[in-house]
Amino acid sequence: MMNPEIQQYIKELKQSFRQMMDGAVAKSMRDKGTDYKLNWGATIPRLQAKAGEIGKNYDLAIALWKEDVRECKILATMIMPPDEVLPEVIDIWMEQTTSQEIAEQAAFNLFQYLPYAPEKAYTWIASEQPLYQLCGFHILSRLFMNKQEPNERGINEFIDQAIVALQGDSLMVRKAAMSAVQRFAELALVYERIAKSALKRANLEFL
Numbered sequence: 001m002m003n004p005e006i007q008q009y010i011k012e013l014k015q016s017f018r019q020m021m022d023g024a025v026a027k028s029m030r031d032k033g034t035d036y037k038l039n040w041g042a043t044i045p046r047l048q049a050k051a052g053e054i055g056k057n058y059d060l061a062i063a064l065w066k067e068d069v070r071e072c073k074i075l076a077t078m079i080m081p082p083d084e085v086l087p088e089v090i091d092i093w094m095e096q097t098t099s100q101e102i103a104e105q106a107a108f109n110l111f112q113y114l115p116y117a118p119e120k121a122y123t124w125i126a127s128e129q130p131l132y133q134l135c136g137f138h139i140l141s142r143l144f145m146n147k148q149e150p151n152e153r154g155i156n157e158f159i160d161q162a163i164v165a166l167q168g169d170s171l172m173v174r175k176a177a178m179s180a181v182q183r184f185a186e187l188a189l190v191y192e193r194i195a196k197s198a199l200k201r202a203n204l205e206f207l
């Protein structure tokens with residue numbers, strides 16, 4: 001049973017989403033096949049501003065995620081405290097992620113900051129499910145951007161899975177994998193050489 005105060009607050013939040021409504025954004029998403037039960041088309045900067053007003057809030061994030069509303073789910077990823085959420089909860093959220101937008105928002109707003117982010121990322125890039133792979137590569141991109149260097153096993157796993165992804169059918173996964181490879185190469189000259197050599201062996205071009 002949801003806390004009545006949280007229930008009331010979510011009701012008020014939904015009313016605020018209505019005021020942020022952007023029909024053009026919502027229509028563009030529908031045209032691209034992104035379908036939500038409810039989608040006000042609120043822009044990410046406006047949701048970020050709302051998240052800033054709210055602050056980190058575990059219970060509210062859990063409740064918001066359960067709503068089949070685009071803005072609720074994105075806001076949930078923004079206000080969930082990364083140091084409080086258990087891996088089991090993240091697994092449930094990932095299972096319930098059905099769109100590229102939510103997967104990317106979750107990766108950027110929350111998953112990259114998890115204490116166990118690398119573990120999840122390496123598990124997910126080895127998945128056969130494109131949205132899992134997408135999240136995994138986005139997380140690794142951010143970790144590499146923050147100068148987190150992988151160990152030898154991590155390097156081998158990343159390169160192997162990136163090559164598989166770059167030869168795969170999913171365009172969104174290929175883009176995410178190439179972005180991660182580029183960030184990996186920017187860590188240091190030795191990583192750039194590893195990346196270029198691996199791509200050359202696979203007859204792939206380093207962009």
